[in-house]
Amino acid sequence: MTHAATATERAHRAIASADGLTVEEFNATARRILAEVAKVLVGQEALVRQLLITLLAGGNALLEGVPGLGKTLLVRTLAQVVEGSFSRIQFTPDLMPADIVGTMVLSEDETGRRSFRFEPGPVFANLLLADEINRATPRTQSALLESMQERRVTVARATHTLPAPFFVLATQNPLEMEGTYPLPEAQLDRFFFKISVAYPSEAELVEIARRTTGADMAVPRPVADGPRVLAMQRLSRQVPAAEHVVNYAARLILATHPSDPRAPVVVRKHLLYGASPRGIQSLILAAKITALLAGRAAA
Numbered sequence: 001m002t003h004a005a006t007a008t009e010r011a012h013r014a015i016a017s018a019d020g021l022t023v024e025e026f027n028a029t030a031r032r033i034l035a036e037v038a039k040v041l042v043g044q045e046a047l048v049r050q051l052l053i054t055l056l057a058g059g060n061a062l063l064e065g066v067p068g069l070g071k072t073l074l075v076r077t078l079a080q081v082v083e084g085s086f087s088r089i090q091f092t093p094d095l096m097p098a099d100i101v102g103t104m105v106l107s108e109d110e111t112g113r114r115s116f117r118f119e120p121g122p123v124f125a126n127l128l129l130a131d132e133i134n135r136a137t138p139r140t141q142s143a144l145l146e147s148m149q150e151r152r153v154t155v156a157r158a159t160h161t162l163p164a165p166f167f168v169l170a171t172q173n174p175l176e177m178e179g180t181y182p183l184p185e186a187q188l189d190r191f192f193f194k195i196s197v198a199y200p201s202e203a204e205l206v207e208i209a210r211r212t213t214g215a216d217m218a219v220p221r222p223v224a225d226g227p228r229v230l231a232m233q234r235l236s237r238q239v240p241a242a243e244h245v246v247n248y249a250a251r252l253i254l255a256t257h258p259s260d261p262r263a264p265v266v267v268r269k270h271l272l273y274g275a276s277p278r279g280i281q282s283l284i285l286a287a288k289i290t291a292l293l294a295g296r297a298a299a
Contacts, residue, residue, distance in 0.1 A: 021231045026292050029232065030056075032223040036081045039218040041074050042211065043204040050195050051078065051169070053293075056232050057285040059192025060148050060168040062133075062183075067173060069197045075129045075169050083225040084126030085163065091136040097143035101153040102160075118155060123147050126163055126226065130170040134180040141187055144168065148190040165229045185273065192282050239288040241299040249283040 030052060037048050047063075051074070054061045063071055072088065079086035089100060102121035108114050122128065123144070133141060147153050148168050152161045170191070172180075188194075200208060211218060224232075254260045257274030258267055267274075287299040 021228075021235050023235075023292060023295060023297050026232055026235055027295050029224050029228060030293055033078075033081050036220040036223055037074070037077050040077045040211075040220055041070055042207045043200055044070070044074070044197070047195055047197060048074065049293075050193055053286055053289045054192045055082075055165065055167050055229065056236050056289050057192055057282070058165065058233050059282065059285070060170070060190060062188070062191040062194045063169060063171045063197055064194065065171070065173075065197030066199070069199070071169070071171050071197065072129060072131065075127055077220050079127040080220050081223055082126075082165075082229050083222045084165065084229075086127050086129070087122040087125035088129040088131060089122050090131050091133050091140070093135060093137060095136045095140050097140055098155075100140065100143045101147070102155055104156050116156075118158065118160065120160070121153075123153060124160075124162060126165055126167065128166075128168045130168060132173060133170040134172045134183055136181065138181055138184055141181070141183060144170075145187060145190065148187075163226075165226060165233065189276050189278055192286075236285065236289045236292060239291055239297060239299055241284050241288060245287060245299055246280075246284060249280050249287075252283065253277075253279045 033052060034045075034048060038045070041048065051061055055078070065071065075088075076086050078084075089095075098121065100121050100123050102119050102124070104116045105119045106114055107117050130144065133144075147162055147166070151164065151166050152159050154160075172183075251262065253275045255263050256267060256271065256279070257263055258271050260274070263274075284299070291297070291299040
């Protein structure tokens with residue numbers, strides 16, 4: 001046995017002992033999740049992989065693509081595969097914050113006594129699809145800020161914890177921009193990934209037609225549950241990242257700031273603001289999860 005192989009085994013044992021989940025089990029569960037989603041969604045392998053990385057990092061994703069590319073189907077299928085609750089909010093200009101987080105309602109018990117109780121909104125789900133988020137006003141968009149960052153909501157001075165795991169997938173249409181509101185910088189900063197959804201190829205369109213116009217529809221089966229996803233999230237954070245990898249990520253983040261002397265000309269010319277420290281957190285977490293998906297115990 002080589003020294004490298006011995007070091008690899010030690011690394012695997014080191015991060016497996018914290019939650020009882022091994023690198024091999026993580027990898028096997030992730031492969032099963034990807035395989036079950038692929039039964040329903042045609043193509044888009046890179047998209048599904050990026051969404052899985054986002055989920056395992058405990059982050060949120062912003063998808064940009066034209067309608068009809070299966071974004072709702074993707075999130076609903078992912079929720080089925082990980083046995084999570086699914087909720088969808090269609091963002092419109094008249095949508096109010098209470099329509100998202102919930103509100104206090106007056107209720108009456110069997111004795112006739114009245115009191116206020118909290119009625120949870122659709123944000124109380126494991127996987128939340130915020131469809132066409134840029135069609136709502138900035139006030140309504142900001143209703144998601146606390147939930148995306150803190151995994152909780154505050155209504156009438158009372159704090160309510162959201163179910164775990166919690167994952168927001170927001171979409172916006174890049175073509176129809178009339179009647180939309182640009183996402184504020186504070187909201188954009190809460191997204192782990194912004195992903196452009198590619199249009200299907202000819203072969204993929206043919207396969208979509210075959211799968212969706214026949215009598216038999218593929219039904220994904222659950223291959224993980226909430227506790228397993230949470231264990232995978234915890235294992236991801238225990239993966240060590242090499243010092244040179246972290247330093248490289250830091251240089252990348254600083255290079256997005258126009259005021260930094262290392263910023264390229266295109267950044268100084270076109271950007272007003274660079275990535276926040278959340279940017280390096282996302283890079284490192286994505287690197288750790290990518291390493292685990294490849295069967296490695298270090299990034």
